[in-house]
Amino acid sequence: IPEAMREALPILATLNEHGHEAVFVGGCVRDTVMGLALKDVDIATSATPEQVVALFAYCIPTGLQHGTVTVMQDRTGYEVTTYRKESVYEKHRRPESVAFISELKEDLLRRDLTINAMAMRINGDYYDPYGGMSDIQLQQVRCVGDAEARFQEDALRMLRALRFASQFSFRIVYRTWRALLKHRELLRYVAMERVQAELDKMIGGPAPHYAASLLAGSGLLAYTLEPLPAARVLLAEAAKAERVQLDYLTALDSVDIRYAALLTRPGVMPEEAKATLQALRMSGSRSGIIMAIISLHHELIANRSLTEEKLRTSWIEAVLRYGREAAASWLHIAEANGREHPFLADLPRMKHWLSQMDISSLKELAINGNQLAAYWDRKPGPWMGETLKRLLLLVALGELANSQEQLLKQVDRWKEETDEP
Ligand code: ATP
Ligand code: MG
Numbered sequence: 001i002p003e004a005m006r007e008a009l010p011i012l013a014t015l016n017e018h019g020h021e022a023v024f025v026g027g028c029v030r031d032t033v034m035g036l037a038l039k040d041v042d043i044a045t046s047a048t049p050e051q052v053v054a055l056f057a058y059c060i061p062t063g064l065q066h067g068t069v070t071v072m073q074d075r076t077g078y079e080v081t082t083y084r085k086e087s088v089y090e091k092h093r094r095p096e097s098v099a100f101i102s103e104l105k106e107d108l109l110r111r112d113l114t115i116n117a118m119a120m121r122i123n124g125d126y127y128d129p130y131g132g133m134s135d136i137q138l139q140q141v142r143c144v145g146d147a148e149a150r151f152q153e154d155a156l157r158m159l160r161a162l163r164f165a166s167q168f169s170f171r172i173v174y175r176t177w178r179a180l181l182k183h184r185e186l187l188r189y190v191a192m193e194r195v196q197a198e199l200d201k202m203i204g205g206p207a208p209h210y211a212a213s214l215l216a217g218s219g220l221l222a223y224t225l226e227p228l229p230a231a232r233v234l235l236a237e238a239a240k241a242e243r244v245q246l247d248y249l250t251a252l253d254s255v256d257i258r259y260a261a262l263l264t265r266p267g268v269m270p271e272e273a274k275a276t277l278q279a280l281r282m283s284g285s286r287s288g289i290i291m292a293i294i295s296l297h298h299e300l301i302a303n304r305s306l307t308e309e310k311l312r313t314s315w316i317e318a319v320l321r322y323g324r325e326a327a328a329s330w331l332h333i334a335e336a337n338g339r340e341h342p343f344l345a346d347l348p349r350m351k352h353w354l355s356q357m358d359i360s361s362l363k364e365l366a367i368n369g370n371q372l373a374a375y376w377d378r379k380p381g382p383w384m385g386e387t388l389k390r391l392l393l394l395v396a397l398g399e400l401a402n403s404q405e406q407l408l409k410q411v412d413r414w415k416e417e418t419d420e421p
Helices: 009-017 027-034 049-055 104-109 132-137 147-153 156-168 174-189 192-203 208-218 229-241 244-251 255-263 270-279 284-302 308-322 324-340 344-356 369-376 382-396 404-419
Strands: 022-025 042-045 059-063 068-073 076-082 084-090 094-100
Touching: 009 022, 009 042, 009 049, 009 068, 009 076, 022 027, 022 104, 027 132, 049 059, 049 068, 049 076, 059 076, 084 104, 084 147, 147 156, 147 174, 156 174, 156 192, 156 208, 174 208, 192 208, 192 255, 208 229, 208 244, 229 270, 244 255, 244 324, 255 270, 255 284, 255 324, 270 284, 284 308, 284 324, 308 324, 308 344, 308 382, 324 344, 369 382, 369 404, 382 404
Parallel strands: 042 076
Antiparallel strands: 022 042, 059 068, 068 076, 084 094
């Protein structure tokens, strides 16, 4: 029994001593069998929520109506959920009601996949009535019982099936896959936040290329509540290209950079990329980062020029507009992509120019707006920001030193030009 689960053993022991069954369930059992690090440790019990609450001094009634109580043990909270059966699912998503039951086997039956429907007892014995163990051995994802029924009850399970397959590089068994294709249009009942969360785990996981090919091969994303135009284009392409063309995604260490990489692939317009992120309900800060990389990419393409000097200028302007971080991420993507990238030959120079830029934001400039206005003796206004930006560009291009003296000298020159009749 892994350490993380051993720490929760006193909870199981207390429940057992009072005549209740209690076992580890779900992800922690699966990850133990697979030899992976555990995330959260979940417990299931035959005790009712009231009985659980009565047995533990420190607990939080997290979701009493669903049977979940969070029990504190050495400052860690463990979700203890009463064995339950779900009946009549509302709109292919949430069960309308749950009934508490006494049989573990029946509790495991309501779970999505066989690999997620195993339990472990206090002595370390596994209980695996639906063949999760052998599916792990065969490296395959399979629904518990009738796949069609499972997906009709809760459409999110289709996306979860693809997610677990891609996380573990498992294949999906034929019946489950066929049921998914048959019922895929039910995905529109799933809230976009949930779609986003699963997609994040797929794109951010260890095999984003496989995730993309599963999404494309199943066509599942075309059945989301809102259209994901770019996603459809790029994932359809991924299907054709199979694994090889997208395997560079694994070299990118953040999920948002991977989204940016997918959404800057040929054939995806920036507006489509933006619409896709909006449809996915991506937070403002995340879509800001992703769109900065995408916009920078399209600006570079639009200003593409053969002369070295113009390339340098447009690159530095783009860095100033979208920020150093977006520029570094863009380079990261371009380098990982390698073989098919339009700027492949220019990358070493662009990287060098970026590293040579002394400053990349107005904050770093040796004078600020107030100093500028006082020196020029003009009313504050939009001209200040514009002037500072021009100074920043000159400094970033290496044509002007970032010292107050040099900057003000340049201001003098512009002042003369403007003062002339
Ligand atoms: P991880 O947390 O590593 O992503 P997990 O298996 O712990 O994986 P959770 O979403 O935390 O996944 O759910 C815990 C368990 O609850 C699952 O292992 C599964 O048995 C069950 N479960 C979760 N969501 C569903 C669902 N939509 N339908 C059926 N069972 C589910
Ligand atoms: Mg979990």
